[in-house]
Amino acid sequence: MSTENFETIAIRTQSERSQFLEHSTPLYLTSSFVFEDAEDMRASFSEEKQRNIYSRFTNPNTSEFVEKICKMEGAEAGYAFATGMSAVFSTFAALLNAGDHIVSARSIFGSTHGLFTKFLPKWNIETSYFDVNNLDSIEALIQPQTKILYAESPTNPAVDILDLDRLGQIAKKHNILLVIDNCFATPYLQNPIKFGADLVIHSATKLIDGQGRVLGGVTVGKADLIREIYLFSRNTGPALSPFNAWVLSKSLETLAVRLEKHCENALKVAEFLEKHPNINLVKYPFLKSHPQYDIAKKQMKLGGNVVAFEVKGGLEAGREFLNRIVLCSLSANLGDTRTIVTHPASTTHSKLTEADRLEVGITDGLVRISVGLENVTDVIADLNQALEY
Numbered sequence: 058m059s060t061e062n063f064e065t066i067a068i069r070t071q072s073e074r075s076q077f078l079e080h081s082t083p084l085y086l087t088s089s090f091v092f093e094d095a096e097d098m099r100a101s102f103s104e105e106k107q108r109n110i111y112s113r114f115t116n117p118n119t120s121e122f123v124e125k126i127c128k129m130e131g132a133e134a135g136y137a138f139a140t141g142m143s144a145v146f147s148t149f150a151a152l153l154n155a156g157d158h159i160v161s162a163r164s165i166f167g168s169t170h171g172l173f174t175k176f177l178p179k180w181n182i183e184t185s186y187f188d189v190n191n192l193d194s195i196e197a198l199i200q201p202q203t204k205i206l207y208a209e210s211p212t213n214p215a216v217d218i219l220d221l222d223r224l225g226q227i228a229k230k231h232n233i234l235l236v237i238d239n240c241f242a243t244p245y246l247q248n249p250i251k252f253g254a255d256l257v258i259h260s261a262t263k264l265i266d267g268q269g270r271v272l273g274g275v276t277v278g279k280a281d282l283i284r285e286i287y288l289f290s291r292n293t294g295p296a297l298s299p300f301n302a303w304v305l306s307k308s309l310e311t312l313a314v315r316l317e318k319h320c321e322n323a324l325k326v327a328e329f330l331e332k333h334p335n336i337n338l339v340k341y342p343f344l345k346s347h348p349q350y351d352i353a354k355k356q357m358k359l360g361g362n363v364v365a366f367e368v369k370g371g372l373e374a375g376r377e378f379l380n381r382i383v384l385c386s387l388s389a390n391l392g393d394t395r396t397i398v399t400h401p402a403s404t405t406h407s408k409l410t411e412a413d414r415l416e417v418g419i420t421d422g423l424v425r426i427s428v429g430l431e432n433v434t435d436v437i438a439d440l441n442q443a444l445e446y
C-alpha cells in the first residue's frame with residue numbers, strides 16, 4: 058500500500074522478508090553475498106542485475122535505511138556512510154574536481170569547516186563564505202568554477218536559520234548544486250529538496266539514532282549525483298556497517314514521536330531561559346524573538362531540540378554554570394534522549410580561530426543545549442539551580 062504518511066513510511070518500509078518470514082527486519086551481518094554460477098556473478102558485477110554483491114557496495118540493512126530516508130526526504134536515491142563526516146567528505150570528493158569552488162555559509166559544523174579550510178585546498182578546491190544573516194552577499198561570491206552552494210539550517214551551534222527557498226533560487230539561477238546538511242532538523246521537521254536542494258546530508262549519529270549509540274551518515278538526492286557518490290564510495294570504502302544501519306532503521310520507526318516530544322521540551326526550556334535574569338540571549342527557531350522566526354515557521358514543522366544561549370558574565374560564568382549542572386550530561390554529542398549541555402568555544406569549535414568563532418556568533422559564554430526526553434520539569438530544575446550562582 059502506498060502512503061505519504063511519515064510514520065507509516067518509517068515503520069512499514071522494510072527489506073524483503075527471508076524464508077523465515079520474520080516480522081522485524083533481521084540483521085544481515087555478512088561481508089559478501091554468494092552467486093548462483095559464473096554467469097550470475099558476471100551479470101551482477103556488470104550491473105545487468107541489481108543485487109547485493111559485497112557490503113561495501115550495498116547490504117539489505119543499509120538499503121532499507123537509505124530507502125526510508127529517501128522516502129522521508131522526497132529523494133530519488135541515496136548512499137549510507139559510517140559517519141556524518143564521511144557523508145560530507147565523500148559528497149564533495151565525488152562531485153568536485155581540482156580547481157572547483159564552493160560557496161558555503163560561514164556558520165557550519167567545525168569538522169566541515171576543517172574539511173573546507175585544511176583538506177580540500179590540498180586538491181585546489183577553495184571555499185568562499187557568506188554570512189548566514191546576509192544571503193544578499195551570496196551571488197557576488199559565485200565564480201565560473203563554483204559548483205556547490207552549501208549550508209546547514211538550523212546551524213550548529215548557534216541555531217541560525219537560512220531561507221532554503223532563497224538558496225534554492227540562487228542555486229538554480231547560477232546552475233550550481235545546492236547541498237544542505239539537514240542534521241539539526243531531521244527529515245521529520247524539514248525537507249530541503251522541496252525548496253530546491255539537489256542533495257541532503259545527515260549525520261544519523263544525532264537525532265536519527267536519537268539514543269547516543271551508533272555513528273552513521275547518509276546523502277540523498279538526485280539519482281545521477283548519487284550515482285557519482287556511490288561509485289566514489291564503492292571504491293574508497295566509507296560504507297555504513299550493516300549493524301549500525303539496522304539500529305538506525307529501527308530508530309527511524311520512532312523518529313516522529315521522539316521529535317514531537319524533543320521539540321515540545323526544547324520550546325519549554327527556551328521559554329524558561331528567556332525569562333531568566335542571568336541569561337543574556339536565547340536562540341531557538343520557534344521563539345518569536347529568534348531573528349529568523351518567520352523563515353523557521355515557513356520551512357520547519359517544529360523548532361528542533363537545540364537551544365543556544367549565553368550566560369551573563371562571559372567565559373567564567375559559562376564554566377561555573379557547566380560545573381554546577383547535575384542531571385544533564387556534559388558531552389559533545391547531541392540529539393540523544395539524554396539532555397546534553399556543551400560549550401562550543403572550548404569543544405566542537407575549538408579548532409576555529411577566535412575571530413572565526415566570533416564571526417559565526419560563538420562567543421566565549423555561548424552554551425548549546427540539546428534537549429532530551431527526560432521529564433522537562435527536571436531538566437528545567439537542573440538548569441535553574443545551575444544558574445543560581
Ligand SMILES: Cc1ncc(COP(=O)(O)O)c(C=O)c1O
Binds near residue numbers: 143209260262263
Ligand atoms: C551539522 C552536523 N553535520 C555533520 C556532523 C558530523 O557527524 P558525525 O559526527 O556523525 O560524523 C555533525 C556532528 O555533530 C553535525 O552537527
